[in-house]
Amino acid sequence: MQIKLNRNAVGLATLGIWLLISMPSIEAAPYIPATDGEIIDQSTSNTGKAAAALVRETRRAHAVLNQQKNNLDLALRIAQHNMRRARIESDPRYLGQAEAALAPWLNQTTPPVSVLVLRANIRQSLHQFALARLDLEQVVAREPRNAQGWLTLATVAQVTGDTATARKSCSRLTGLTDAAVQAACTSAIDGATGRATPAAAALTQSLQSSRRLNREQRGWIATLQAELAERVGHIDAAEKYYRQALALDPRDAFATAAYADFLLDQRRAGDVLKLIPAATDSDILHLRRVLAAHDLKLADAAAMADRLAMRYAIARTRSDQLHLREEARFILHVRGQPAAALALAITNWQIQKEPADLRLLLEAAVAAGQRPSADIALAWLDGTRLEGRAMAQLAAKARRL
Amino acid sequence: MIITRWLSYAVVLAWSLFVPSVSAHKASDSLLTLERNGAELRGQWDIALRDLDVAIGLDANADGKIEWGEVKAKHAEIANYAMSRIVISAGDKPCTLSVTEHLLERHGDGTYAVMRFIGECHQVWADTMLNIDYRLFFDIDTQHRGLLKLNNNGHTRSAIFPASQPRQEFKVNQSDATQGFLDFVGDGIKHIAVGFDHILFLVMLLLPAVLIRTDQGEKGWVPVTTFRRALLNVATIVTAFTVAHSITLSAATLGIVSPPSRWVEILIAVSVVMTAIDNVVPLFPAALHKRPWLIAFGFGLIHGFGFAGVLQGLNLPRADLMLSLIGFNVGVEIGQLALVAFLLPAAYAIRARSIYLRVVLTGGSVATASIAAGWLLERSIDFQFMPF
Numbered sequence: 199m200q201i202k203l204n205r206n207a208v209g210l211a212t213l214g215i216w217l218l219i220s221m222p223s224i225e226a227a228p229y230i231p232a233t234d235g236e237i238i239d240q241s242t243s244n245t246g247k248a249a250a251a252l253v254r255e256t257r258r259a260h261a262v263l264n265q266q267k268n269n270l271d272l273a274l275r276i277a278q279h280n281m282r283r284a285r286i287e288s289d290p291r292y293l294g295q296a297e298a299a300l301a302p303w304l305n306q307t308t309p310p311v312s313v314l315v316l317r318a319n320i321r322q323s324l325h326q327f328a329l330a331r332l333d334l335e336q337v338v339a340r341e342p343r344n345a346q347g348w349l350t351l352a353t354v355a356q357v358t359g360d361t362a363t364a365r366k367s368c369s370r371l372t373g374l375t376d377a378a379v380q381a382a383c384t385s386a387i388d389g390a391t392g393r394a395t396p397a398a399a400a401l402t403q404s405l406q407s408s409r410r411l412n413r414e415q416r417g418w419i420a421t422l423q424a425e426l427a428e429r430v431g432h433i434d435a436a437e438k439y440y441r442q443a444l445a446l447d448p449r450d451a452f453a454t455a456a457y458a459d460f461l462l463d464q465r466r467a468g469d470v471l472k473l474i475p476a477a478t479d480s481d482i483l484h485l486r487r488v489l490a491a492h493d494l495k496l497a498d499a500a501a502m503a504d505r506l507a508m509r510y511a512i513a514r515t516r517s518d519q520l521h522l523r524e525e526a527r528f529i530l531h532v533r534g535q536p537a538a539a540l541a542l543a544i545t546n547w548q549i550q551k552e553p554a555d556l557r558l559l560l561e562a563a564v565a566a567g568q569r570p571s572a573d574i575a576l577a578w579l580d581g582t583r584l585e586g587r588a589m590a591q592l593a594a595k596a597r598r599l
Numbered sequence: 600m601i602i603t604r605w606l607s608y609a610v611v612l613a614w615s616l617f618v619p620s621v622s623a624h625k626a627s628d629s630l631l632t633l634e635r636n637g638a639e640l641r642g643q644w645d646i647a648l649r650d651l652d653v654a655i656g657l658d659a660n661a662d663g664k665i666e667w668g669e670v671k672a673k674h675a676e677i678a679n680y681a682m683s684r685i686v687i688s689a690g691d692k693p694c695t696l697s698v699t700e701h702l703l704e705r706h707g708d709g710t711y712a713v714m715r716f717i718g719e720c721h722q723v724w725a726d727t728m729l730n731i732d733y734r735l736f737f738d739i740d741t742q743h744r745g746l747l748k749l750n751n752n753g754h755t756r757s758a759i760f761p762a763s764q765p766r767q768e769f770k771v772n773q774s775d776a777t778q779g780f781l782d783f784v785g786d787g788i789k790h791i792a793v794g795f796d797h798i799l800f801l802v803m804l805l806l807p808a809v810l811i812r813t814d815q816g817e818k819g820w821v822p823v824t825t826f827r828r829a830l831l832n833v834a835t836i837v838t839a840f841t842v843a844h845s846i847t848l849s850a851a852t853l854g855i856v857s858p859p860s861r862w863v864e865i866l867i868a869v870s871v872v873m874t875a876i877d878n879v880v881p882l883f884p885a886a887l888h889k890r891p892w893l894i895a896f897g898f899g900l901i902h903g904f905g906f907a908g909v910l911q912g913l914n915l916p917r918a919d920l921m922l923s924l925i926g927f928n929v930g931v932e933i934g935q936l937a938l939v940a941f942l943l944p945a946a947y948a949i950r951a952r953s954i955y956l957r958v959v960l961t962g963g964s965v966a967t968a969s970i971a972a973g974w975l976l977e978r979s980i981d982f983q984f985m986p987f
Contacts, residue, residue, distance in 0.1 A: 228645075228702035228703060228704040228713040229702060229703055229704070230702055230703065231667040231703065233667065234666065234667050234668030234671060235666055235667070235668060236666060236667045237664045237665065237666055237667075238648065238665055238666065238667050238670065238703055238710045239648045239649065239664075239665045239709050239710035240649075240663055240664055240665065240709075254661045256653075257653075257656060257661070260653075260739075290625065290626045290742070291625075291626050291627050291649065291650075291740070291742075293626070293742060294626055294627060294740035294741045294742025294743055295653065295739060295740050297740075297741040297742065298737075298738060298739045298740050298741050301738070301741065324742065512625060512708065513625050
């Protein structure tokens with residue numbers, strides 16, 4: 199309930215921005231196209247036969263579901279299908295459609311476990327971590343051997359800074375899933391709590407005995423290895439792992455963003471611009487391009503920044519908090535407004551507590567000269583013993599505030 | 600980054616399908632704008648074509664592209680679908696909503712169908728509660744939200760309708776109207792306070808009000824003998840100015856006349872220059888000097904057009920044009936009276952001293968004439984070089 203109120207408050211505040219943006223566009227004369235044949239929009243973000251087939255498939259499935267309102271299997275498949283579309287088309291719109299397909303079962307007093315797991319994943323991808331956790335706790339209480347439930351719970355717990363629950367959830371995976379997956383679960387936590395070196399070693403060892411991992415899993419683990427290497431200052435190894443991850447899936451936006459951050463830290467902004475195409479559809483990748491252009495003082499850096507600011511403003515209109523971290527980073531490093539960035543970083547810190555969130559909070563606090571905010575970050579840093587040279591340097595600066 | 604990736608792959612294990620979205624797109628919103636227009640309700644509803652396609656199928660040939668013809672063929676269906684999913688009630692009874700126009704609009708994340716509609720409410724929805732029950736798309740997209748903008752007497756309120764809060768209530772009472780009126784009073788005061796040309800014009804007319812123009816005395820001015828006389832002068836001047844600018848302000852705002860603003864601005868500058876020069880070297884005929892309120896009236900007509908330009912810039916709600924007009928005028932009046940209350944006693948007190956004639960009246964008029972001449976040049980060549 200508290201979350202809901204909070205979200206509404208943020209929503210009302212940000213609606214003002216919507217008014218500012220949309221007012222001109224509403225008054226900028228809606229139009230009528232000249233000819234009937236004029237293409238005015240796409241029914242999908244992707245064009246081409248595959249996308250059109252996906253559209254037809256979705257529509258057929260919805261029609262069948264309308265006939266068979268009790269068909270749980272079909273509803274689950276539609277929800278999964280929409281989640282796949284959300285990924286393929288980079289469009290969060292389909293997440294709400296996925297959840298809607300499950301609505302009849304979600305309204306039951308005890309929704310099926312399969313439905314709850316799916317909803318938890320929808321919710322966490324919308325950064326509704328507390329709600330996702332409620333679903334997951336129900337899942338593992340009812341099915342203590344649900345690997346998916348424990349794995350997602352570990353993830354949600356760690357994102358929100360609940361390391362104890364995360365660690366406990368990883369340990370429940372024993373015998374329920376591939377050993378390398380469990381090792382990755384644990385290594386991610388160890389890597390963020392002062393044991394990056396043994397975590398990396400454990401991960402490498404578990405990979406040798408595991409042959410059942412698919413391409414995506416291997417790509418994910420390579421990125422994890424890269425980040426662990428980077429954290430303990432093994433720059434060459436980190437680079438090797440990042441390239442490995444991208445070789446497995448060049449379109450992997452998360453690996454690309456992590457590699458771009460690594461390059462930015464290494465003052466290789468030029469390589470970032472080569473890595474990410476200008477036409478990227480992804481806001482998180484676009485941010486990296488803008489940061490690189492800003493570093494290099496490119497002529498069109500300002501124009502790129504303005505375009506990104508516009509995208510953030512549009513995203514904020516509906517009070518989603520998907521972009522808090524990226525936007526705070528943008529405002530701090532590109533716009534050079536530490537006070538405004540710190541405000542966003544603090545709000546973001548209340549929602550998620552990954553190493554990147556901690557670094558952002560510390561950077562903003564140092565830039566704004568705010569010792570009280572820095573103290574929050576320093577206390578967390580001391581408590582977790584998170585490693586990393588950049589982090590240590592920042593912390594030293596913060597302690598001198 | 601590790602954790603975010605972790606999230607993404609949690610599900611991959613089971614279904615090998617999920618990565619959190621990293622998109623330039625946003626989730627689904629509709630934009631609903633409602634405006635009170637007297638007892639009538641006017642609205643505009645912008646709904647994404649992408650959403651309508653999921654709901655009722657716009658892309659008839661399923662080629663992934665939506666053509667205008669496909670949308671046009673579905674206009675009635677779109678209207679039925681949308682209007683059956685919203686209930687707007689004034690008081691207890693629902694308003695009858697009818698779509699008057701179908702258009703399109705490009706927003707940041709795609710093209711939206713735009714429906715303009717009017718609502719007939721059984722109750723005049725001034726001084727009542729407006730209930731909005733919003734149900735669009737919640738059955739097919741739990742993350743959909745309705746973003747409402749409610750314009751009431753020039754006041755904009757906003758609200759968000761998520762699936763968890765489909766019913767919301769808004770108070771639309773007279774206090775909003777009063778507030779609107781007071782805002783326009785404020786705008787009027789502000790305009791006088793920052794409208795340097797109007798102030799200077801008034802000052803140029805008011806400085807001689809504590810004097811009498813004769814053939815005797817230093818430079819033809821002698822001080823008035825009573826405060827009453829000075830007050831009477833000022834009162835007639837200010838009243839004449841007020842009456843005059845009210846006439847043209849109303850005429851322009853109501854659209855009866857609309858002189859080009861550039862010429863109005865130029866003539867305002869001319870009025871200041873002439874009045875200022877006249878205080879040093881008589882320009883106007885003696886008949887006008889005996890009745891300075893005539894000058895105030897004549898030039899007041901021009902200044903009124905200037906005020907109208909400001910008022911148009913404020914984007915008035917059509918419904919309450921007269922009210923805001925009066926409010927703005929009252930504000931201008933308050934500003935003028937404040938100026939008089941400040942100026943008159945001081946001028947009266949030192950009217951007989953030579954410093955008043957030499958420095959205040961002559962010096963002030965010369966300075967004002969120079970400034971206004973600068974404005975005149977600026978406004979004539981349409982190039983700003985002066986700092987005010």
